[in-house]
Amino acid sequence: MARIHWQDGRDLLTRAVAPGVVLFAVLAGFGLLITGPLDRLDDAEDKVTDAFNRNRTDFWDPISWVCSRFGNTEVVIGVCLIAVAIIWWRTREWRWAVVPLIAISLQATIFLFLTLLVGRQRPPAIPMDASPPTSSYPSGHTGASTALYFSLLLMAAARIERAWLRRLLMTLCAIVPFLVGIARLYRGAHHISDVVAGMFNGVVCAVLAYQWYRHRARAERPAPSLASAAGQLKRS
Template sequence: MSVDLHRWRRDESRPSAGEAWRDAAARVLGPSVALFAVIVGVGWLIMGPFGGLQDEIAVNEELQEGRSFTPFWNVTTDIWSRLGNTEIIIGTCAVISLIILWRTRQWWYAVIPAIAISIQATVFVIAAWIVGRERPDVEKLDPAPPTSSYPSGHVGASTALYLTFALMAQRIERRWLRRLVTAVCILVPVLVSYARLYRGMHHLTDVLLGVVNGVVCALLAWHWLRRRRS
């Protein structure tokens, strides 16, 4: 899927309710079912033919061994990990979306982050329940959520949310500010990913598929409504 960074500025026409529902079903709900099938399929391969990828634990064990020598990172990664917490993701999405709505008066544009995290969360929760992968057998620095380890919900949510913010940031006129905001938005999911590994909450493949989930959901949300090219 190619990313048209200017599609929302080129066509700012208000969609009807029928157009919005039609496009959401065809361009978000349908593809998200395919995304769900892929993530569950990969999860079944990991838990089945690949035998749970037992060698992955070496990554978590190596990170665990370094904790006693770098207590600073125990605190730092706690902050990074919290950026992917459900309440933080929803709160940040709500605040930024309301600001965008206030600035643009375009609800169909302001809902993009909400669409991204909603689809991501739906795919993640059902896939985690179906696959049911145990978390790494190392000391965990965070309380384990009720969902299973695969895929990472923290990583998926932060990727989906902040990638949509990065796409929206391309409207910023000042080049230095646009680049700064874009860089920060891309950096946040990277920090969350490292923190979840460091704190023993996920296997490496849990994080990687969380990234895939978040990226695809962000792109689906970005293209959720048809826009004229001319």
């Protein structure tokens, strides 16, 4: 079982937090553009919102409600903690187990500061839910679910040996964030660019968390001894 080392925190800062600052700057720049010089984009996006409004039905309303709840804070945190516990139980690798936790934490931090900076208004739609007191940009539901499930997708691709189970889990993890994003549009909570930005935030945060683990795993591998290196040279 790997021990916690000061280098874990240092690498987390340099390989996840620092790139996360760059990600924040990119998303903030885009958000300020679409609420400033490119605010005419709202006209095109409002057409998408109107289309969802006109096509709401008694069949899709409850389905969208369920899909939207997959991005709720309490659901994302609950699923993440269960996943962390199961992964720790199966592998006893704490660094591997906390990858999804790092991903959603980084995503949430970036999301919070973006909402404070950009302050975009919600779309002119008939809302189906009580919106949280944050701006429309980016979609927190989409970002949180993407960070969680995309990190689990990467982990499944790397570790699950049974092909059918690996493909099943990867497919499910890819579908859930997409369903959350569509549900948020359907329920009038976000513009389409809010959802796209949230998904981008989640994907990048998941990749950063996963790459942090890979770097730490390589750094923790023992260096080959001189005897084993000499044996490899002889065999070659």
